[in-house]
Amino acid sequence: MIEVEHKPTRQKLIEAAAQAFNAGGYFGTDTNRIARAAGFAPQTFYRHFEDKLAVFIAVYDDWRESERLAVRAAARAPDPDLAIAQASLDHHVRWTGFRRSLRLLALEEPRVRDARTLSRRQQLGDLAKAPGNRGREPADLAAALLKVERVCDAAADGELADLGLGEAAILGLVIDAIRGARGRG
Template structure:
């Protein structure tokens, strides 16, 4: 039996929640987690500050929701991209560059907030499973998920290093780093 459609109130509540998440994601992307607060997020979404607390416990809880939305956005972009390795890498890299402050704050929070670390691990497990589904050559060898985990973590960290300038500061060529990621993907696909 199909479930009943959500009530107008429930639909309105879900729309409000999504607007708050979108506003938070934009705050985190443009000024960073540590430079905003729940009032600014609510106001950016077009709501009074009290509305925020009807949907989220605190700033960290909406950060986790924004993180989940960030991962979903990245996957949509990857699924829309061509299947060749360079296009995939450039898609990830563009996403990381666009969300540099968010990614920087995510790494910082993952080291200081156990809830963020747990959530990051959960989302990474989901990403690794999706990688294995999209690229059967990356499927686990029994219980060993090393190949897709290695690819995910390498792409993530190299993309972050290019995005934040630390790769360039270390005298690494973006072009050569991308070429090495292409070789990595190609080697794992065969």
Template sequence: MFIMSQQPVDRPRRGHPDDTRERLVRAAAEMFNTHGYAGTDVRRIVAAAGYATGTFYRHFPHKGAALLAAYEAWVVAEWEALGAAILAPGSAGERAERIIDISADLHARWHGLRDALAGYRLVDENATRAYRELQRRQVAILARLREQISPGTTRPPEADVLLVMLIERAVESMAIGEPAELGLSWDTMRALLIRAVTDALRDGDHRT
């Protein structure tokens, strides 16, 4: 889950092409997260990764492709973390608290990357198609997790997806300081989110 870290990228050494691509994706994630879509170019990415421009173009046709790869890696890392939080031992309330705190942390630390993708989607319709495909993957992951914690549940998938959308909107608002600007308490919002997730986890969950 390299995307979870914001540590400086080490000086690269010759290695497998997959390692080179991963290093480029990691550097791209850092740059887009810091400088946004418009403020990031290929030169900035390769400088952060420690490669020449030609190396970048052996792996990606343009910076937008690198952004999509970085966002995909972020999504994979996020759901690995959330999956572990859901399946780890504990009560429904304890698991719900982990889910909310992990989501809030990841969205706060990587808000710039998500914002960069939103900017890219405005100028390239292929980006929106790629984004929708990632969303479908997330829905499938969510369905598998639900089956693991609640085999044979009758809870509709729309209910779980709606809950995820609610969580994402809430933690995104926290990332840009909306609750404070509106005179609202994030602690109260967090408690309400935890309660909603707890109820969802208990719905058909025979382990708690």
């Protein structure tokens, strides 16, 4: 007998919202489309989320956790700097549309800004535990974290390619940023 995976309604809505936000951005979709894409009537959405912003934050939480798991797995590779850089870059490229909405909403919506701040504080806590970062100033860690994020976003958005950088050069920039964040560069 084949077992069928039954995902909870909330998770189906989050996954549908993730796809919608990534494809069309936050402003390019609405809660009715999200509910229908998940296979539900529009009113089902509001049984699980207060509004579209709440599901956006839930998508961000899932995105953040999947990135954290990818980075942790990559850290065990023979060349962890390369593996982490590739995992981070791939994650940002795969979620370019979502990341664009995240950057915009973090400027305009306090709830999204708070969610991103919490995420970054958790990332800084993880970075502070790295052997190369013991005793490193919080401001240095913050700058290193933001550099990784910005370089990955610039690569995903095509900004670095627009400057004439090829794939190898872009990956090299991400590796350098990762090394700096890990206290190795």
